[in-house]
Amino acid sequence: MDVKETLSINSMDFEVRRSIRRKRISVGLDPTAGAFYIAAPTRISAGEISRTLLPQIDELIKRIKKSENRITPPHMYESGEKFFFKGVEYPLKRVIFKDKSSLRLEDGTFYIADNTSGSEKETxxxxxxxxxxxxxxxxxxxxxxxxxxxxxxxxxxxxxxxxxxxxxxxxxxxxxxxxxxxxxxxxxxxxxxxxxxxxxxxxxxxxxxxxxxxxxxxxxxxxxxxxxxxxxxx
Ligand SMILES: [Zn+2]
The missing domain is CATH 3.30.2010.10 (Metalloproteases ("zincins"), catalytic domain)
Structure with missing residues (x-):
């Protein structure tokens, strides 16, 4: 396990990723982690990073969030939306099951019980x-x-x-x-x-x-x- 350097700006915690090749400080979103991080040159103090980012951090995060939502908008679990399984996307259909099923994948369609409303993510x-x-x-x-x-x-x-x-x-x-x-x-x-x-x-x-x-x-x-x-x- 590596020990990660973290930095708190405006009461938000960021992982700091340093690199010798990096020339300037920037903020990015790790798509796997779904978390923001700070990319910074190796030789720059944490204090300097904070001073540079503090005046613009809210604006930067707003901008990144906006572009991320454009790429992968959050699911609303409505009929027709697509969900992955084993690398393939299947459309969702809201249905009323006769039995106690809550979610099924059948004939290339995800069927979700209408009564799961609000807990689709957990389903x-x-x-x-x-x-x-x-x-x-x-x-x-x-x-x-x-x-x-x-x-x-x-x-x-x-x-x-x-x-x-x-x-x-x-x-x-x-x-x-x-x-x-x-x-x-x-x-x-x-x-x-x-x-x-x-x-x-x-x-x-x-x-x-x-x-x-x-x-x-x-x-x-x-x-x-x-x-x-x-x-x-x-
Ligand atoms: Zn490994």
Whole structure:
């Protein structure tokens, strides 16, 4: 785990990401984390960052939020809206079920019970968690056999900032959002986390091992980074 530098401006907390190549201070939105961060040159004090950003921070955030809403507007859960599952988008239809179902994916359509009004986000979350768990259980045996590791537990949590993690005790956690991504990207995260059971860091040895199992792992990683912001149901 890296220790992150954070800075509070106008009672908002930001992660500070420093880089030698960076010339000026700017504010950005991490599409995976859904959180704002400050990008800054390596040699600049926290005080100077605060002084530079304080007069313009509200305006900057307003502008970023506006452009983000243009790219991925929040879901209203109305009939016709589309939702991802395994990388494919399916339209939603509000219905009245005869049984106690709350959400179903059938014949290329997500059917949601009209009485879930107000809790659609949670209804989707429960559905995605279960579907992802099954998908992971289907993919795991092949990879645990190849990599020769055995995770102690598999957990699914709705975390926005990471796709997966591996504890020192070999317990793997996956983000619910992985239910929405194409299977080859989920598979990449699974193999990545399983490799952490052999290397707890992102060292050259870790990447060498991972590429040995998945020669296009860097392309898959890039794809997840670039399209990650699309995969949300809220
Ligand atoms: Zn990792």
């Amino acid at each position: 989707f979350e429960t559905w995605y968690k279960r579907a992802l768990y099954e998908e992971i259980l289907g993919l795991l045996p092949k990879w645990t056999k190849i990599i020769k590791v055995n995770p102690t537990s598999i957990n699914i949590k709705t975390v926005k900032s990471i796709w997966g993690s591996c504890s020192a005790k070999g317990s793997l956690t996956f983000s619910t959002r992985l239910a929405l991504v194409p299977t080859e990207l989920l598979e990449y995260v699974i193999v990545h986390e399983l490799c952490h059971m052999r290397h707890m860091d992102h060292s050259a040895a870790f990447w060498k091992e991972l590429s040995g199992y998945m020669s296009d792992c860097r392309e898959r990683r890039k794809c997840l980074r670039e399209s990650g912001y699309l995969y949300k149901w809220w």
